[in-house]
Amino acid sequence: MPQIEQLAATYSSQIFWLLVFFGFTFFVVGRGMVPKVMDTVAQRDKQISDDLIAAERARKQANEEEEAWRVRENTNRAEAQALIAEARTKAAAATEQRLAAAQSVIDTKLAEAEDRIAEARNSAAAEIEDVAADATRDIVSRIAGLSLDDAAVRSTVKENLVHG
Amino acid sequence: MTQRGVNRALSFIGDREIRVAAEAKVDPMHQFSIQPLFGSDGWNIAGYNIAFTNSALWMAIATVALLIFVAGGAKRQLVPGRWQMAVETFTGFVDGMLAANVGPNGKKYVPYIFSLFMFILFANFLGLLPLGVIGLHPFTFTSHFSATGVLSILSFSIVLIVGFVKHKLHFFSLFVPHGTPAVMVVPIFFVELISFLVRPFSLGLRLFVAMMAGHVLLEVLSSFVISSGNANIALFAIAGLPSFVLMVGICALELLVAGIQAYVFALLTCVYLNDAENLH
Numbered sequence: 001m002p003q004i005e006q007l008a009a010t011y012s013s014q015i016f017w018l019l020v021f022f023g024f025t026f027f028v029v030g031r032g033m034v035p036k037v038m039d040t041v042a043q044r045d046k047q048i049s050d051d052l053i054a055a056e057r058a059r060k061q062a063n064e065e066e067e068a069w070r071v072r073e074n075t076n077r078a079e080a081q082a083l084i085a086e087a088r089t090k091a092a093a094a095t096e097q098r099l100a101a102a103q104s105v106i107d108t109k110l111a112e113a114e115d116r117i118a119e120a121r122n123s124a125a126a127e128i129e130d131v132a133a134d135a136t137r138d139i140v141s142r143i144a145g146l147s148l149d150d151a152a153v154r155s156t157v158k159e160n161l162v163h164g
Numbered sequence: 165m166t167q168r169g170v171n172r173a174l175s176f177i178g179d180r181e182i183r184v185a186a187e188a189k190v191d192p193m194h195q196f197s198i199q200p201l202f203g204s205d206g207w208n209i210a211g212y213n214i215a216f217t218n219s220a221l222w223m224a225i226a227t228v229a230l231l232i233f234v235a236g237g238a239k240r241q242l243v244p245g246r247w248q249m250a251v252e253t254f255t256g257f258v259d260g261m262l263a264a265n266v267g268p269n270g271k272k273y274v275p276y277i278f279s280l281f282m283f284i285l286f287a288n289f290l291g292l293l294p295l296g297v298i299g300l301h302p303f304t305f306t307s308h309f310s311a312t313g314v315l316s317i318l319s320f321s322i323v324l325i326v327g328f329v330k331h332k333l334h335f336f337s338l339f340v341p342h343g344t345p346a347v348m349v350v351p352i353f354f355v356e357l358i359s360f361l362v363r364p365f366s367l368g369l370r371l372f373v374a375m376m377a378g379h380v381l382l383e384v385l386s387s388f389v390i391s392s393g394n395a396n397i398a399l400f401a402i403a404g405l406p407s408f409v410l411m412v413g414i415c416a417l418e419l420l421v422a423g424i425q426a427y428v429f430a431l432l433t434c435v436y437l438n439d440a441e442n443l444h
Contacts, residue, residue: 001193001196002193002194002196002197002198003196003307003308003309003310003372003376006197006198007310009213010198010213010215010217010219010310011310012208012212012213012214013198013200013213013214013215013216013217013219013220014198014217014219014220014305014308014310014311014314015310015314016209016212016214017214017216017217017219017220017223017224018223018305018311018314018315019314020223021220021223021224021226021227021283022223022227022279022283022314022315022318024227025227025230025231025279025282025283026275026276026279028231029230029231029234029278029279029282030274030275030276030278030279031275033234033235033238034234034255034274034275034278034279035274035275036238036240037234037237037238037240037248037251037252037255038255038259038274039240040238040240040241040242040244040248040252041252041255041256043242044242044244047242
């Protein structure tokens with residue numbers, strides 16, 4: 001077993017070189033580099049937790065803003081609805097008013113037209129009576145040689161016209 | 165003993181060694197022998213030999229590999245790449261281990277435990293590399309108690325220093341658990357003291373034995389494969405082939421053991437540090 005057989009010859013070399021290389025490892029790697037690696041890890045962990053906190057805060061803020069927006073939106077909608085309703089009633093009233101005005105104009109025009117028609121009919125009827133009385137008198141004077149009283153002819157014609 | 169007697173005894177040992185070497189085609193222990201490299205045989209400080217051996221070479225390789233590994237992960241990017249992620253996994257693992265075993269006071273030991281864990285882990289894994297295929301000889305310095313012992317004594321010293329600096333002589337209360345009856349205080353004190361003093365030995369020996377056992381087992385099985393293959397085809401089919409299949413499985417097991425032993429060493433150091441930090 002070389003570990004025991006060579007012990008006397010090699011122990012000092014083993015101890016010396018182990019202390020040299022383990023010492024180097026401890027001071028350069030352990031003391032020099034490991035704290036930097038650990039520091040990086042700690043920094044990353046801190047950054048992650050900070051980011052998480054910031055994200056949580058942003059989420060809360062977003063929620064609050066959404067809530068505020070919702071409230072604002074609701075009032076806006078209600079206002080808009082009120083405006084629309086008001087506009088609708090106003091428009092309906094205006095339409096009614098205008099319709100009524102138009103109706104009255106139409107009514108007066110209708111009445112006027114009816115008057116005119118009645119007048120025209122009357123004057124036409126009078127003219128027809130005149131023409132019929134004249135024609136009757138002419139026919140009677142030519143055929144019977146009678147000269148009839150104008151008023152008598154007219155009343156007879158009127159009677160006949162009325163009774164057909 | 166006379167000079168002749170000594171010479172005879174030495175020549176006997178020499179004969180026996182030659183005979184053993186001739187009989188065994190594969191010496192399973194040869195892989196653990198330490199040789200000086202680059203003619204550094206004579207290097208010494210104050211009479212103590214400090215030859216740069218194959219063991220020291222593999223310590224250097226483990227150190228450089230670990231240095232490259234951690235340096236590649238120390239890029240400090242906020243969004244880590246794969247390499248950085250791997251290094252951060254290890255530091256996080258060690259950090260978690262200390263947090264679980266020592267608590268918030270354990271944070272300051274991360275550099276030491278990380279160095280210990282990774283150094284042993286790299287040593288164990290590098291020693292398992294199949295470099296024999298290209299003619300190199302990997303050496304597992306954690307299979308030498310002269311190396312693991314230094315690490316365990318280092319850990320134990322830190323425990324002692326921290327314990328006595330932090331709790332002064334109150335540290336001895338560690339050896340008398342709460343609620344011990346007055347009659348039992350003295351025996352319990354000695355039992356606990358012995359179990360405490362055994363710690364550095366168990367710590368160092370556990371790693372050394374686990375690493376050595378696995379390497380010996382692989383070497384013995386490989387000697388079965390080679391000897392039976394040299395003998396004849398029937399013996400190879402009966403003994404060599406099953407041994408080879410077993411070797412594949414044991415290699416996987418050894419990779420697991422390499423990780424587990426590094427973990428156990430670091431974990432037990434954490435547990436001992438917890439005693440020193442918080443008593444109990």
